[in-house]
Amino acid sequence: MWAALMTQSTSEKAAAPPLPSPKERRRLREALSLTEDQVASAVGVTRATVRAWETGRSSPRGRKREAYARLIGAVAAAPAPPAPPAPPPPVPVEAPGSVAMAATEPDEAVEPEAVEPDGAVEAEAAVVPEAPEEPPGDPDPGHAPDAPAAAFDALYQYAASALFQQTYLLTGQRALSRAAVTKAFELAWERWPEVAVDRDPVGWVRAAAYEYAMSPWRRLNREHRRLDPPPEAPASRALLDALLALPPSYRRTLVLHDGVGLGLPETAAETEAST
Incomplete structure (x- = not known):
């Protein structure tokens, strides 16, 4: 049931x-x-x-x-029932001891390829050059550019001239400014692994140059007590006289904020002062 x-x-x-x-x-x-x-x-x-x-x-x-x-x-x-799938194409059958046979017989007989004489093959090979097996590498790896040295040179080219002008405004002495910039870059190269990963490599070198130029031990040197002749332009002379009349800390703050263009927090951090 x-x-x-x-x-x-x-x-x-x-x-x-x-x-x-x-x-x-x-x-x-x-x-x-x-x-x-x-x-x-x-x-x-x-x-x-x-x-x-x-x-x-x-x-x-x-x-x-x-x-x-x-x-x-x-x-x-209602949708019509799907059509039956098409039969798969015929698969070539391989016979033992012969090449694969085609699924259908060709309409026309295939002409055998003509065999070129040895002389023609040699001539064609002479026209087409052989491709190298591997791309040519660096002929002399010893002459490859040094990445740290290249980065240091780029930093020097970018910042050295401006640093000389800034230290001159701080000291009024070209020789001391040149020595401060040179010493700062020498120190940067000695400690390049640290400078290379610093957030502001230019600021690192600038701080080193300022410290060297404004060190009280440098001012005790008799050679660095005498100022260079003032600039000929009246405006430049007045600016330099006004800066040199200020205490060193004020002078450095003005150069960083008004000359370099740092903000108040960055200026305070570099001069180790409060805002």
């Missing part, structure tokens, strides 16, 4: 028409200008049942399913 019931249930499911998705059911109904009440009256259910079918909470069964499918045109809109 149970086998008969299972067979009958399976046959009914197989014969039941396919239904589209709930969203598609509503679209088909609205495309036919049918209301939920009209569909419910035609199928013999309530409006709430139709709404449940279109929201996916339930699905019609049995004769109501068939009537509902015919009403919204789901039977006609």
